[in-house]
Amino acid sequence: xxxxxxxxxxxxxxxxxxxxxxxxxxxxxxxxxxxxxxxxxxxxxxxxxxxxxxxxxxxxxxxxxxxxxxxxxxxxxxxxxxxxxxxxxxxxxxxxxxxxxxxxxxxxxxxxxxxxxxxxxxxxxxxxxxxxxxxx
Amino acid sequence: xxxxxxxxxxxxxxxxxxxxxxxxxxxxxxxxxxxxxxxxxxxxxxxxxxxxxxxxxxxxxxxxxxxxxxxxxxxxxxxxxxxxxxxxxxxxxxxxxxxxxxxxxxxxxxxxxxxxxxxxxxxxxxxxxxxxxxxx
Numbered sequence: 001x002x003x004x005x006x007x008x009x010x011x012x013x014x015x016x017x018x019x020x021x022x023x024x025x026x027x028x029x030x031x032x033x034x035x036x037x038x039x040x041x042x043x044x045x046x047x048x049x050x051x052x053x054x055x056x057x058x059x060x061x062x063x064x065x066x067x068x069x070x071x072x073x074x075x076x077x078x079x080x081x082x083x084x085x086x087x088x089x090x091x092x093x094x095x096x097x098x099x100x101x102x103x104x105x106x107x108x109x110x111x112x113x114x115x116x117x118x119x120x121x122x123x124x125x126x127x128x129x130x131x132x133x134x135x136x
Numbered sequence: 137x138x139x140x141x142x143x144x145x146x147x148x149x150x151x152x153x154x155x156x157x158x159x160x161x162x163x164x165x166x167x168x169x170x171x172x173x174x175x176x177x178x179x180x181x182x183x184x185x186x187x188x189x190x191x192x193x194x195x196x197x198x199x200x201x202x203x204x205x206x207x208x209x210x211x212x213x214x215x216x217x218x219x220x221x222x223x224x225x226x227x228x229x230x231x232x233x234x235x236x237x238x239x240x241x242x243x244x245x246x247x248x249x250x251x252x253x254x255x256x257x258x259x260x261x262x263x264x265x266x267x268x269x270x271x272x
Contacts (some may be wrong), residue, residue, distance in 0.1 A: 016266070019262075020137075020138040023139065023142050023255075023262065024138050024142045027142045027149075028196050028197050030146065030248075030254075030255050031252060032149075032186070032188050033149075033248050034152075034244070035186040035199055038197075101251050104251070105251065108254065108255060109258070115266075116265060119265045119269055126269070127272065
């Protein structure tokens with residue numbers, strides 16, 4: 001069992017995927033901050049219960065492989081399963097653009113802090129495993 | 137890796153804003169360009185437009201500079217009979233460029249450019265932190 005299958009690491013990994021995906025959407029919003037009739041997007045917050053359920057269930061449903069050449073049939077990209085939502089649209093310019101740069105910068109800073117927290121926890125978790133192995 | 141896609145999206149924003157800056161520079165440089173023949177048309181102000189396009193490789197909405205269009209407002213006429221471009225009545229047509237508007241546009245382009253740079257900086261820090269997990 002690889003280290004990434006432990007519930008703590010699996011959840012942190014989901015969190016980091018989510019933050020990565022959100023960063024991409026925020027970059028899209030900022031890049032299109034002057035595009036006429038562009039509406040910003042954001043990711044829906046992660047659902048704790050759903051994350052817990054998927055992290056604690058070690059056996060996901062997969063296709064049966066009866067020959068060595070069979071593919072697993074899992075979804076291609078793991079990072080595309082998060083739901084997106086329309087941005088709040090704090091104000092809309094006469095050209096129909098609903099991106100506020102200030103708001104996006106705030107979200108960006110928030111995203112960065114969350115990512116820092118996730119990576120710090122991940123490092124701490126690895127440290128704990130190392131301590132348990134007696135290799136401090 | 138999604139972070140690299142984020143960087144590409146932000147780079148598309150940088151490219152679009154610098155393209156807009158080029159058009160603005162063109163307008164400011166030609167703010168006094170009159171026709172060379174009597175009664176001719178002077179320089180016409182040009183407007184850069186943005187459009188969001190879906191990039192299949194990045195799976196994201198990147199921004200691109202759309203068609204650069206002409207500003208259809210009227211030229212400014214001044215009475216200067218001695219001017220080489222003066223028509224029969226002694227009026228000279230000057231470009232429809234308002235330096236104040238161009239300056240404000242320039243500030244806006246600069247602000248958006250900095251916002252995109254900010255996204256790149258934040259993403260780079262996130263990548264570095266993820267790579268730091270290897271050292272933990």
